[in-house]
Amino acid sequence: MKWSDLGDDASMAVTLADVARRAKVSAATASRVLSGSTYPVSAESRARVEHAAAQLGYAPDALARALVTKQSRTVGVIVGDMIDPYFAEIASGVEEYARRTGFLTIVCKADRSPQRERDYLRLLRGQRAGGVIFAGGTFTETAEMDELRRDATQAVGEGMRIVDLGERGFSDVPAITVDNCAVLADLTAFLIAQGHRRLAFLKGPPGFSTSDLRLRGYLHAMAETDLEPILIEGGGFDFESGRAAALRLLAGSLPDAIIAFSDESALGALIALRQAGVEVPGRISIAGVDGTRDASLLNLTTVKLPMYELGAAAARLVVEAEGALPPSRTIFPHRLITGGTAGRSQPAGTVISNAELIMSSG
Amino acid sequence: MKWSDLGDDASMAVTLADVARRAKVSAATASRVLSGSTYPVSAESRARVEHAAAQLGYAPDALARALVTKQSRTVGVIVGDMIDPYFAEIASGVEEYARRTGFLTIVCKADRSPQRERDYLRLLRGQRAGGVIFAGGTFTETAEMDELRRDATQAVGEGMRIVDLGERGFSDVPAITVDNCAVLADLTAFLIAQGHRRLAFLKGPPGFSTSDLRLRGYLHAMAETDLEPILIEGGGFDFESGRAAALRLLAGSLPDAIIAFSDESALGALIALRQAGVEVPGRISIAGVDGTRDASLLNLTTVKLPMYELGAAAARLVVEAEGALPPSRTIFPHRLITGGTAGRSQPAGTVISNAELIMSSG
DNA sequence: TTGTATGCGTTATCAT
DNA sequence: ATGATAACGCATACAA
Numbered sequence: 128m129k130w131s132d133l134g135d136d137a138s139m140a141v142t143l144a145d146v147a148r149r150a151k152v153s154a155a156t157a158s159r160v161l162s163g164s165t166y167p168v169s170a171e172s173r174a175r176v177e178h179a180a181a182q183l184g185y186a187p188d189a190l191a192r193a194l195v196t197k198q199s200r201t202v203g204v205i206v207g208d209m210i211d212p213y214f215a216e217i218a219s220g221v222e223e224y225a226r227r228t229g230f231l232t233i234v235c236k237a238d239r240s241p242q243r244e245r246d247y248l249r250l251l252r253g254q255r256a257g258g259v260i261f262a263g264g265t266f267t268e269t270a271e272m273d274e275l276r277r278d279a280t281q282a283v284g285e286g287m288r289i290v291d292l293g294e295r296g297f298s299d300v301p302a303i304t305v306d307n308c309a310v311l312a313d314l315t316a317f318l319i320a321q322g323h324r325r326l327a328f329l330k331g332p333p334g335f336s337t338s339d340l341r342l343r344g345y346l347h348a349m350a351e352t353d354l355e356p357i358l359i360e361g362g363g364f365d366f367e368s369g370r371a372a373a374l375r376l377l378a379g380s381l382p383d384a385i386i387a388f389s390d391e392s393a394l395g396a397l398i399a400l401r402q403a404g405v406e407v408p409g410r411i412s413i414a415g416v417d418g419t420r421d422a423s424l425l426n427l428t429t430v431k432l433p434m435y436e437l438g439a440a441a442a443r444l445v446v447e448a449e450g451a452l453p454p455s456r457t458i459f460p461h462r463l464i465t466g467g468t469a470g471r472s473q474p475a476g477t478v479i480s481n482a483e484l485i486m487s488s489g
Numbered sequence: 490m491k492w493s494d495l496g497d498d499a500s501m502a503v504t505l506a507d508v509a510r511r512a513k514v515s516a517a518t519a520s521r522v523l524s525g526s527t528y529p530v531s532a533e534s535r536a537r538v539e540h541a542a543a544q545l546g547y548a549p550d551a552l553a554r555a556l557v558t559k560q561s562r563t564v565g566v567i568v569g570d571m572i573d574p575y576f577a578e579i580a581s582g583v584e585e586y587a588r589r590t591g592f593l594t595i596v597c598k599a600d601r602s603p604q605r606e607r608d609y610l611r612l613l614r615g616q617r618a619g620g621v622i623f624a625g626g627t628f629t630e631t632a633e634m635d636e637l638r639r640d641a642t643q644a645v646g647e648g649m650r651i652v653d654l655g656e657r658g659f660s661d662v663p664a665i666t667v668d669n670c671a672v673l674a675d676l677t678a679f680l681i682a683q684g685h686r687r688l689a690f691l692k693g694p695p696g697f698s699t700s701d702l703r704l705r706g707y708l709h710a711m712a713e714t715d716l717e718p719i720l721i722e723g724g725g726f727d728f729e730s731g732r733a734a735a736l737r738l739l740a741g742s743l744p745d746a747i748i749a750f751s752d753e754s755a756l757g758a759l760i761a762l763r764q765a766g767v768e769v770p771g772r773i774s775i776a777g778v779d780g781t782r783d784a785s786l787l788n789l790t791t792v793k794l795p796m797y798e799l800g801a802a803a804a805r806l807v808v809e810a811e812g813a814l815p816p817s818r819t820i821f822p823h824r825l826i827t828g829g830t831a832g833r834s835q836p837a838g839t840v841i842s843n844a845e846l847i848m849s850s851g
Numbered sequence: 852t853t854g855t856a857t858g859c860g861t862t863a864t865c866a867t
Numbered sequence: 868a869t870g871a872t873a874a875c876g877c878a879t880a881c882a883a
Contacts, residue, residue, distance in 0.1 A: 140876095142877085143877060144876080144877095153854045154854090154877080155854060156853060156854075158877065159853095167852060169852060169853085172853080184643050186611050186614040186615045187615050188556075188615060189615040189616045189617075190616065190875090190877090191556055191859090191875070191878090192876080192878075194552050194859050194860070194861090195858075195878050196878070197859080203593075209581040210577045210578055212574075215571050215572045215577050216572055218571055219570075219572050222597075222598050226598070231565075231595050231597070231613070231616065233563070233595050234595075236584050236588070251593070253550060254593065281546050421783060424756065425786065425787070504859095504860060504861090505862095514870085515870045516862095516871095517872095521868095528868090529868060531868060531869085534868080549860090550861065551861095552861090553861040554860080556859090556862090556874095556876065557862045557874075557875050
């Protein structure tokens with residue numbers, strides 16, 4: 128192949144007009160075959176266009192296309208962190224589903240900052256992203272959240288499809304989530320049934336939606352059994368916060384069991400305690416929430432949330448919708464994983480309960 | 490606020506013309522202030538435009554902008570898997586660096602398939618992505634790889650910036666990587682120095698670039714010490730493959746130590762062996778490569794590769810470049826992490842060696 | 852079935 | 868310092 132027909136600077140990308148010229152048809156005809164339109168085109172023209180496109184290595188300019196169709200085939204997913212397997216699994220579900228329809232996935236790491244989520248939403252609006260999926264919880268009562276909610280409303284008005292996987296309280300936006308309150312009620316009840324009495328909850332960050340909901344579930348289950356709640360403050364999102372909390376705990380008297388707000392902090396506590404020579408589950412039980420890869424690696428007792436499925440379902444909503452998304456609320460089921468870090472009566476790996484699928488819309 | 494001036498269907502997005510009209514200036518002037526141009530604009534006009542934009546919630550249409558500037562502020566990163574912490578850390582480095590400049594990061598999960606990498610490259614070309622970063626290794630000798638290399642050359646010709654983090658053998662493309670051969674030579678030498686003699690290598694998939702390079706490093710170190718190499722076939726990328734290999738191994742006689750192609754397979758083997766009652770490192774030592782989060786969670790002896798830094802450096806190249814990227818080859822340093830799964834002579838957690846930073850261009 | 856013409860929202864060129 | 872106007876590459880309404 129000769130490169131004699133290069134442009135002067137960087138060789139220009141080959142355009143629809145180039146293909147049309149080479150196929151000796153009009154740009155319109157070329158467009159009709161290359162854009163997958165249903166508009167009738169003679170078999171001969173079609174073949175010539177396809178051949179020319181292949182030969183030229185034509186890649187349709189998605190930008191120009193989106194400019195006219197008002198729809199770019201991209202979906203944004205806003206996560207708190209990319210390394211945390213909780214978000215990685217959600218993002219993976221989004222990507223895999225989006226890919227099938229030729230959608231590209233823009234992953235935005237907002238570090239759980241509502242302000243940063245706003246920034247990203249604005250950027251994604253500018254990209255005319257087909258939709259935006261908000262993963263994970265949020266700090267509910269901040270001024271930035273109020274503004275984010277307003278921005279979201281505006282974006283929806285512009286035709287953007289938004290799906291909320293957390294508890295952001297958007298209006299007129301479909302939500303897909305798990306019943307975080309029930310998750311913790313189930314887990315707490317399970318540990319109580321195992322015989323634990325001095326059962327502590329390692330709290331997540333205060334004011335964070337999933338953190339608060341899970342706390343409520345714990346408190347509910349404890350109240351039902353007339354047990355005294357024990358709250359461990361100062362928990363954060365990551366491994367390190369769980370470790371630090373456990374170390375502080377070692378100074379006083381240990382409870383029978385610790386339920387942590389998330390797998391990450393549970394694992395931090397687990398490793399800190401074991402390193403300090405405390406037997407788990409011999410001396411103390413530990414359980415987490417999420418059911419991440421890391422949890423199964425360390426055989427943690429936890430509740431598995433369907434992160435991948437949440438992501439895929441959200442992507443499906445965005446990718447397959449015709450027009451605007453009707454508001455709805457879908458609750459995905461969770462299931463308890465009896466790992467090796469709590470109690471000794473159950474064989475590890477058994478699935479104890481299967482919460483049922485609840486689905487409602489309105 | 491009244492919504493009486495809505496469009497007929499979904500309320501149209503507010504456009505530059507809307508802002509200009511409201512600020513009583515021309516579209517050109519509005520563009521100059523909103524696009525951050527250095528072109529002079531009177532303070533008064535500037536203020537009016539900014540006010541109008543804020544009031545209208547104007548989000549510039551990145552598509553239209555990119556259509557004329559030929560540069561969309563997005564960077565694509567092609568990974569093998571999103572959940573694997575190896576890739577998650579690279580992607581995180583890319584995203585974090587890109588974000589600072591207002592770039593969006595498109596994460597593409599190609600499942601290590603050259604064909605899928607081609608598909609994504611084409612999609613990203615269509616998005617006029619500012620650059621594309623290829624993470625992780627690849628199957629080198631496939632027909633699809635040859636075509637991918639051709640596609641890459643064409644994309645570079647069109648002004649796209651490509652960075653190779655694996656060993657894809659692109660021509661005229663900057664590469665940033667680690668010395669995979671030295672990584673394994675160092676690790677092998679370390680285990681030999683610890684007194685291991687029957688030292689096996691759990692191979693990665695044959696024909697995969699990093700897998701082959703690491704194997705070579707192992708063979709080299711073994712040859713230097715006149716030790717007989719022991720190769721364990723059938724290794725894959727994931728946890729499960731390491732587990733399966735270890736189970737097969739249990740049928741025969743165990744070596745003194747196993748070095749696995751990656752942390753993932755090392756962890757699979759580690760957990761399988763421990764579950765089978767084999768003491769690690771008492772009876773057998775195990776080491777991996779990568780230095781992922783999971784490895785440190787389980788205190789695995791491994792070699793830490795600077796994944797985050799690789800991603801950030803690649804993003805920097807893409808985001809800060811003025812024109813085309815000059816070809817270059819940069820080797821980032823690695824360091825040995827003495828975890829708790831190999832030998833007993835070294836205190837765990839010590840950093841043993843620090844390979845030096847080598848950098849060359851041409 | 853094909854082609855021509857128009858517009859998408861923005862930046863850039865060229866006047867003023 | 869400001870404003871009209873022409874691209875950018877594509878899809879589509881309309882004409883043939």
